Amino acid sequence: MSHESQRNIRCLVAKVGLDGHDRGAHVITRAFRDAGFEVIYSGLHKAPEEIVQATVQEDVDVLGISILSGAHNTLVPKIVEGLEEYGAFEDTLVIVGGIIPEEDRPGLKEAGVDAIFGPGTPMEETIEFIRENVVRRD
Amino acid sequence: MAGEDPPELVEDLLAGEHRALARTITRIENRSPGYRDLVAALYPHTGDADVLGITGSPGSGKSTLVDKMAKRYRDRGLTVGVIAVDPSSPFTGGAVLGDRIRMASTATDMDVFFRSMSARGSLGGLSTATADAVKALDAFGKDKIIIETVGAGQNEVDVVKTADTVAVLVPPSSGDDVQMLKAGILEIGDVFVVNKADLAGADKTVTELKNMLDMRDGDPDDWEPRVVETVADSGEGVPEFLDVLDDHAGWLAETGRREAQRHERHAEELRNLLLEDVGDLVEAELDARGGVDELAARIDAGETTPYDVADDVVEPLADCLDEQRD
Incomplete structure (x- = not known):
């Protein structure tokens, strides 16, 4: 097949639960766009089911969840469960950004999160991580 | 591909797996190796859906209207697929696809399949990619498929022309008559929707539009374009708008135009x-x-x-x- 495949990295930037702070999510969204990614932004106050629906339908390579509310230990596993239900967990890179206490990190990793980026993480680091770890689809 | 087994992905799609539908559209969008075999295998299962194109300038309320349309169709027990096309940067290829945010009325309803697509600026391949993605939704069994796109430029016009029925959104007071002619939107619309009809200037825009439509020399056998008023935010006027869409679909069927359109589209493809x-x-x-x-x-x-x-x-x-x- 001589057609050139046109592959862009697709990301969903998701705000989940009762957390109205989305400046970080906006900054990330723009940085991803400028890195050449296609970014879908979920908007605020989404239920885990909505995030699952968007991840499945948009067939994103990366799900970036931004949580500042402290409810990550309940919300993140719910999302992962939903993804598994639709067979969308295995090849989706799941990253979490926001305020995640050190002691909660192993648990989230266990639940299926690939990486956690706290406040102050240089944007390039996150973008580089995605480029290196995204599961390539043919 | 007749006589050969369809690819596994297509089998899964036909079996109703959401993931398979999503993955198929990704392959189509990326033009991955083998995507043509996929589309060829989808072909025999298409042709049952009504395909609606919604276009209009940025901020005219397309996404909000699409959300309300999807809700109404779901209330009628119909399944819905949406392809929302957003521009992408010609420099980085990056894009922010924001139409999904407006899909609040049908959140978590998996029978509304919403997919954002970026206009990757490929060689006019956008309309082919969109038309193929529509086939995937059609084969999946969606009753109504909505293509949403910003009405700017030939690319977008080509996209919307792949729909059976085209609705053009016009915000109130969007300029004098000349502007409308310039944009060349009169030729593509089957229905004109003056959205945000609660704003000042809506009546004037409706009148202007009607005058413009009266002046065009249409064939008497052609569909007479209609003008409707909506307030997508509150849902006002949406049922009437959907009635007009149904009228047009009925007209296409009665006059045999649907077949003619399909034939033209096949030639174009x-x-x-x-x-x-x-x-x-x-x-x-x-x-x-x-x-x-x-x-x-x-x-x-x-x-x-x-x-x-x-x-x-x-x-x-x-x-x-x-x-x-x-």
Whole structure:
């Protein structure tokens, strides 16, 4: 097949639960766009089911969840469960950004999160991580 | 592909797996190797859905209207697919696809399949990709498929032309008559929706639109474009808008225009595919001759002209075809 495949990295930037702070999510969204990614932004106050629906339908390579509310230990596993239900967990890179206490990190990793980026993480680091770890689809 | 087993992905899609539908659209969008076999396998399962195109300037309320439409259709027990096309940066290829945010009324309802697509600025391939994605939704069994796109430029017009029925959103007070003519929107709309009809200037816009439509010399057998008013935010006027869409669908069926449209579309698809394939052939030939840059450098230096080079490249191809035909 001589057609050139046109592959862009697709990301969903998701705000989940009762957390109205989305400046970080906006900054990330723009940085991803400028890195050449296609970014879908979920908007605020989404239920885990909505995030699952968007991840499945948009067939994103990366799900970036931004949580500042402290409810990550309940919300993140719910999302992962939903993804598994639709067979969308295995090849989706799941990253979490926001305020995640050190002691909660192993648990989230266990639940299926690939990486956690706290406040102050240089944007390039996150973008580089995605480029290196995204599961390539043919 | 007739007679061969459909690819596994298509089997899963036909079995109703959301993931398979999503993955199929990704392959179509990326033009991954083998995507043509996928679309060919989808073909026999298409043709049952009503395809609606929604276009209008940024901020005219397309996404909000689409959200309300999806809700109404769901209330009627119909399943819905949406393809929302957003522009992408010609420099980085990056894009923010924001239409999904407005899909609040049907959140978590998996029978509304919403997919954002970026206009990746590929060689007019956008309309082909959209039309193929529509086929995936159609084969999946969606009753209503909505294509949403910003109404700016030929690319978008081509996209929306792949729909059975086209609705153009016009915000109130969007300028004098000349502006509308300039944009060339009158030719593509089957329905004109003056959205945000609660704003000042809506009545004037409706009148202007109607006047403009009266002035065009249409064939009396053609569909008479209609003007409706909506407030997508509150849902006001949406049922009436959907009635008009149904009227148009009925008209297409009665007059046999639906078949005619389909025929035209098939011809167009075929033409696009062939152009793409021939383009690839020519591209390969250019590479074999040292690449387009080298040839362009010779033109820079005044040694030759683009016309001579083009003749030179295409001549053997034409000769070859001539021989075949005899």
